Amino acid sequence: MKLLSLLLIIPVLCIACRAQRSALPAEMPAGLSVMFHQGGAMSRSYRKFEIEDGLLTYEELKSHSQPKVTWNARVEPAELAELYDAFHSNAFDLIENDKRDGIVHDASSESIALSLGIGKSYRVIYGHNSPLSGRNLERYRAVKKALDTLLERRRPSPDSDVDDERLSGTWRVAGERGGHAWYLQWKFENGRFEQRGYPPLFQKGRYRITNVDGDKLTIELYDQEGNFGTANRTIQVAFDAEESLTIGGHGGYKIVSD
Numbered sequence: 001m002k003l004l005s006l007l008l009i010i011p012v013l014c015i016a017c018r019a020q021r022s023a024l025p026a027e028m029p030a031g032l033s034v035m036f037h038q039g040g041a042m043s044r045s046y047r048k049f050e051i052e053d054g055l056l057t058y059e060e061l062k063s064h065s066q067p068k069v070t071w072n073a074r075v076e077p078a079e080l081a082e083l084y085d086a087f088h089s090n091a092f093d094l095i096e097n098d099k100r101d102g103i104v105h106d107a108s109s110e111s112i113a114l115s116l117g118i119g120k121s122y123r124v125i126y127g128h129n130s131p132l133s134g135r136n137l138e139r140y141r142a143v144k145k146a147l148d149t150l151l152e153r154r155r156p157s158p159d160s161d162v163d164d165e166r167l168s169g170t171w172r173v174a175g176e177r178g179g180h181a182w183y184l185q186w187k188f189e190n191g192r193f194e195q196r197g198y199p200p201l202f203q204k205g206r207y208r209i210t211n212v213d214g215d216k217l218t219i220e221l222y223d224q225e226g227n228f229g230t231a232n233r234t235i236q237v238a239f240d241a242e243e244s245l246t247i248g249g250h251g252g253y254k255i256v257s258d
Helices: 002-019 077-089 134-154 158-167
Strands: 033-040 046-052 055-061 069-074 108-115 121-127 169-177 180-189 192-198 201-213 216-226 233-239 244-247 250-256
Touching (some): 077 134, 108 134, 180 250
Antiparallel strands (some): 033 046, 046 055, 108 121, 180 192, 192 201, 216 233, 244 250
């Protein structure tokens, strides 16, 4: 009788073990994206960022009296793999909230969402109305720490924030050569650029400031398409006198309205 009872219990235990096994694949899948959001129910302040297609996009509003902070940065494949390992090793898909004891209407909360790019996504909310404790809280904090580490590593310096705002806009230089008119134009906005010109040329993609040296910037161009191909490029930009720019060794660019 005891043997029969044991034989009946073992399959149940095995099913429970399988149910608690993470469904996250060991290898990072293609098309991975991660989102984080933090905010309060009764406040307009928030902090959020997203990592998708190798680009980290950050946005924060601290108060009504302060301007919104936005920036973006490229995330290397090795960094993304290291971040995914934190999700996998902490079985992010198995994190469960505790039972809620009442509702706090003005409570803040934060959430982390993971999309695998294969039709599967997971989201964990943490706050007064979505409590976590014990191992669930430990695993959530481990994933959050990995996100914070990447965020601080890629956060631009204060100088680059200022110069990105200074660079933002459409810059144009034009002239005539051999009786034929020509122009070159660059547009920088929210981490994206467009380059146009005549004789006809077009290039677009993403950019980030990698170095600031006084009025000189080093800018990396990536995720590109157009006349100059898709390979990453680095250009030098300098702020000249009278609010003009030198871009890639060509001076005289003036800001224009779109």
